[in-house]
Amino acid sequence: QVQLQESGPGLVKPSQTLSLTCTVSGGSISSGGYYWSWIRQHPGKGLEWIGYIDYSGSTYYNPSLKSRVTISVDTSKNQFSLKLSSVTAADTAVYYCARVPYGSGWFDPWGQGTLVTVSS
Amino acid sequence: SYVLTQPPSVSVAPGKTARITCGGNNIGSKSVHWYQQKPGQAPVLVIYYDSDRPSGIPERFSGSNSVNTATLTISRVEAGDEADYYCQVWDSSSDHPVFGGGTKLTVL
Numbered sequence: 001q002v003q004l005q006e007s008g009p010g011l012v013k014p015s016q017t018l019s020l021t022c023t024v025s026g027g028s029i030s031s032g033g034y035y036w037s038w039i040r041q042h043p044g045k046g047l048e049w050i051g052y053i054d055y056s057g058s059t060y061y062n063p064s065l066k067s068r069v070t071i072s073v074d075t076s077k078n079q080f081s082l083k084l085s086s087v088t089a090a091d092t093a094v095y096y097c098a099r100v101p102y103g104s105g106w107f108d109p110w111g112q113g114t115l116v117t118v119s120s
Numbered sequence: 121s122y123v124l125t126q127p128p129s130v131s132v133a134p135g136k137t138a139r140i141t142c143g144g145n146n147i148g149s150k151s152v153h154w155y156q157q158k159p160g161q162a163p164v165l166v167i168y169y170d171s172d173r174p175s176g177i178p179e180r181f182s183g184s185n186s187v188n189t190a191t192l193t194i195s196r197v198e199a200g201d202e203a204d205y206y207c208q209v210w211d212s213s214s215d216h217p218v219f220g221g222g223t224k225l226t227v228l
Contacts, residue, residue: 047155047163047206047219062216096162105210105217106153108165108174 002027004097004111012091012118018084022097022111023077030055030075035100037107038071038082040093048093052100053080087118122211124220131226138194140223142207145188150209152190154183157222158203166205167192194225202227 008020022036029036037052051061053071061069070083084091094115098107125143132138142152152170155163165174167183170190180195194201207220 046222047208049217049219060216063214104168105151106165106168106208107155107163107217108168110162110164113162 002099002109004099004109006095006097006111006114008114008116010115010117012087012116013120014088014118015086018082018087018091018116018118020082020095020097020114020116021079022081023079024099025078028075029073029078029080033102035060035102036073036080037098037100039096039098039107039110041096041113042090042093050082050084050095089118092116092118121214122209122218124207124209124218126205126207126220126223128221129224129226131228132194132197133228134197134199136197138197138201138225140192140194140205140207140225142190142192142220143188144190144209147190147209148185148187150185150212152183152185153208154181154192155206155208156201156203157206163206197225197227199227201225 003025005023012018032055035052038050040048051071053059053073068085073080094113096110096113098110154167156166157163166177166181170185171183182193184191204222206222211218
């Protein structure tokens, strides 16, 4: 059973870069067949898709965040990562990683999520 | 971009049936997926492709999709079903996923 786990700093200063990693266990990113995605949820709000990557490194980003987002993959470590630059308080959110089967459109499973607070 | 509209809240008594709607322009032509999110937890997929249930999801959860409204139906509601529910589609015009605003299900 595939499991995903987010990790990274819980506190980031304004204007800096938020960096998170999602470690995949129980399955291999390099086997293909899936997109590996980041989604965030502002406190008390709904879900916002950030972007995703496939095993080859092809990326797709939410147009509203595209200028600040970079998603990368490290198949040797079975991890994929998120970098969000020039953060502000509006980027304070719980960040989730999740898997999307090719051609399906649904997210399953999800990581447990990690809260990132942007504050000086 | 494509917009999905959900009621902010739905209330239902235990043992009754809850119906949570998700409105969108011609949503019947899209595949709708539903997630359950309990407080402090990550979302869990409960319905995919309009009406299919992942393994481990009770048969009490079902879905339908027609014209401009998709519906998640929870039969014989239990206290443990109290959660936020989100619908989601893939917007082919922008080629990215879209989530509804979420519906808080309260079990009275």
